[in-house]
Amino acid sequence: MTGTRPSSLPDYHFYGRRKGRALSAHMKQLLSTELPRLSVDKAALTSAPLASQFDSHKDALFLEIGFGGGEHLAQLAAGNPQAGFIGAEPFINGVASLVRQIDEHKLSNIRIWSDDVRPLLEVMEPGCLDGVYVMFPDPWPKRRHAYRRILSQKMLDSLARLVAPGGFLRMASDHPIAKTWLLAEAMRHPAFEWRAETAADWRRRPENWPETRYMAKGTREGRASSWFDFARR
Numbered sequence: 001m002t003g004t005r006p007s008s009l010p011d012y013h014f015y016g017r018r019k020g021r022a023l024s025a026h027m028k029q030l031l032s033t034e035l036p037r038l039s040v041d042k043a044a045l046t047s048a049p050l051a052s053q054f055d056s057h058k059d060a061l062f063l064e065i066g067f068g069g070g071e072h073l074a075q076l077a078a079g080n081p082q083a084g085f086i087g088a089e090p091f092i093n094g095v096a097s098l099v100r101q102i103d104e105h106k107l108s109n110i111r112i113w114s115d116d117v118r119p120l121l122e123v124m125e126p127g128c129l130d131g132v133y134v135m136f137p138d139p140w141p142k143r144r145h146a147y148r149r150i151l152s153q154k155m156l157d158s159l160a161r162l163v164a165p166g167g168f169l170r171m172a173s174d175h176p177i178a179k180t181w182l183l184a185e186a187m188r189h190p191a192f193e194w195r196a197e198t199a200a201d202w203r204r205r206p207e208n209w210p211e212t213r214y215m216a217k218g219t220r221e222g223r224a225s226s227w228f229d230f231a232r233r
C-alpha cells in the first residue's frame, strides 16, 4: 500500500442512469456467469498493482471511462491483445453489451468496473496507466448541472496522478458545449498538453480510435464530432 492510496473505496453520488430496458434472459445469464470473472478484483485493488488484475503480463494498461455499449473498448482490446484494458461504466445494460462482445470475440484483456469510476481512480497506484479514454461523456449542458460533468480539475488531478509521463488522455464529443468544456478543462491543467497541430488533428477521427455508439448517433443526426488527444507531460 502506498501512502496516497486509501484502503477502502469512497462513496460518490452518480447522476446518470444505472438501468435501462429489461435485459433479455440471455443477457441476464451472461451477466451472472461471466461478469464475476471479468470484474475488477476489488480486494486486490488497494493492495496490489493494477497489472495483477490480468491473467498474463500486459505491455501497457489503459482505462476507458464511461464505455457505454463497449464497442470502442472491445475493438481496442481486440486490436491490442498485449495490452490490458479497464472499462468503467455504471449503466448495467452497457455492461451487459460489453460482456456479450467479450464472450463473442473471446477477449481476455478487459476487466470491468461496473460502477462510478471515481472511487476506482482513488485506489489505483500512481503512474499505472498508459492512457485514458473519455468518449462522448454526458454533456450536462445546463450551467446549473456543470458540476455533474465527468471532466473536472479534480478528475484531471486524479488522471495526472495515474497516467505515466508520456501517456495520453483521449477525449471526443459531438456536443458543442461538451467540446468547449473538455478542451478548456484539459488545456488549463498543467499536467496535460494538447497534441493537435492543425485543425485536421481534432476534426478527423484518428485511424486508431474506433467508433463509439454515441459518435454514430451524432453522425446520423448531423452533428460533427471532435477528437482531442492530450499528452501527459
Ligand SMILES: C[S@@+](CC[C@H](N)C(=O)[O-])C[C@H]1O[C@@H](n2cnc3c(N)ncnc32)[C@H](O)[C@@H]1O
Residues within 6 Å of the ligand: 014, 016, 017, 065, 066, 067, 068, 069, 088, 089, 090, 091, 094, 115, 116, 117, 118, 134, 135, 136, 137, 138, 139, 150, 212, 213, 214, 215
Ligand atoms: C453519453 S454516454 C457515451 C457512451 C460511450 N462512451 C459512447 O461514446 O458511445 C456517457 C457514458 O458515461 C457513463 N458515465 C457517466 N458518469 C460516469 C462515471 N462517474 N463513471 C463511469 N461512467 C460514467 C454513463 O453511464 C454513459 O454510459
